Amino acid sequence: MIDLTDFGFTKIPRQEKATRVKDLFSRVSSHYDLMNDLMSLGLHRQWKKSYIHRMRLHQNDNVLDIAGGTGDISIMLHKTFPFLNLTTTLIDLTPSMLDEGRHKAIDQGIVQNINWCAGQAESLPISDNYADVYTISFGLRNVADRSKALSEAFRVLKPGGRFYCLEFSHLEHDTLQKIYDLYSFSVLPFLGKHVAKDEDAYQYLAESIRKFPARLRLEGELKTIGFTTVRSEAWMNGIVAFHEAIKS
Numbered sequence: 143m144i145d146l147t148d149f150g151f152t153k154i155p156r157q158e159k160a161t162r163v164k165d166l167f168s169r170v171s172s173h174y175d176l177m178n179d180l181m182s183l184g185l186h187r188q189w190k191k192s193y194i195h196r197m198r199l200h201q202n203d204n205v206l207d208i209a210g211g212t213g214d215i216s217i218m219l220h221k222t223f224p225f226l227n228l229t230t231t232l233i234d235l236t237p238s239m240l241d242e243g244r245h246k247a248i249d250q251g252i253v254q255n256i257n258w259c260a261g262q263a264e265s266l267p268i269s270d271n272y273a274d275v276y277t278i279s280f281g282l283r284n285v286a287d288r289s290k291a292l293s294e295a296f297r298v299l300k301p302g303g304r305f306y307c308l309e310f311s312h313l314e315h316d317t318l319q320k321i322y323d324l325y326s327f328s329v330l331p332f333l334g335k336h337v338a339k340d341e342d343a344y345q346y347l348a349e350s351i352r353k354f355p356a357r358l359r360l361e362g363e364l365k366t367i368g369f370t371t372v373r374s375e376a377w378m379n380g381i382v383a384f385h386e387a388i389k390s
């Protein structure tokens with residue numbers, strides 16, 4: 143039997159998802175940062191800022207920024223906490239997203255301490271028990287095999303290591319969810335068509351948000367993998383969710 147997974151609302155063979163996702167992000171990489179600002183009215187910057195301030199970080203931590211894309215989280219970490227001397231390894235599936243990120247980091251004066259690598263969340267080129275902190279921001283929704291990606295997060299974290307995830311989620315109020323759906327399924331593809339010249343990519347974005355598990359279900363998945371002290375927070379009524387989990 144063919145192993146199927148979601149690509150937005152479409153079911154596709156799981157083995158095709160990484161290629162489809164990589165193709166999509168290759169097409170939009172040059173507009174990615176601008177589109178984030180437009181779609182969220184700049185809010186994604188505030189969410190990311192709150193996210194890094196929620197992380198428990200210590201001096202000289204090894205941080206893995208998985209599905210790190212154009213580097214917002216890694217760059218923000220180094221700019222906000224230069225005194226922590228963090229070492230960040232950013233891994234992403236799409237080389238053109240990494241290229242955009244590298245240029246952005248250099249423009250902002252961050253030339254050291256971020257290692258940019260091509261790779262997949264489901265099979266990280268990282269040894270066991272390496273990282274103090276694992277972060278995946280707006281990336282988990284896109285991976286082909288979430289269970290494998292979470293198992294890899296668990297494997298690469300040291301005992302005591304901290305897992306963090308920031309992701310779109312589901313609104314906790316039905317009427318607000320309906321208004322949000324109206325926005326996602328009209329405004330996002332419209333902006334995609336006129337700004338990024340790729341309506342399909344932003345239709346996928348809206349669909350992938352709807353297909354992603356609700357906050358408490360993701361908590362359950364993290365516990366199943368073996369994480370302890372799993373907790374989450376709904377931000378802006380659940381437009382985004384923050385998850386923290388510890389490998390004890």
Ligand SMILES: C[S@@+](CC[C@H](N)C(=O)[O-])C[C@H]1O[C@@H](n2cnc3c(N)ncnc32)[C@H](O)[C@@H]1O
Nearest residue numbers: 167209210211234235236239262263279284285
């Ligand atoms: C929406 S972007 C998020 C980028 C960044 N973390 C941020 O918060 O702005 C999603 C990223 O996930 C990457 N991605 C998708 N599937 C992946 C996988 N299986 N392994 C690693 N990266 C993946 C894409 O290439 C893309 O850069």
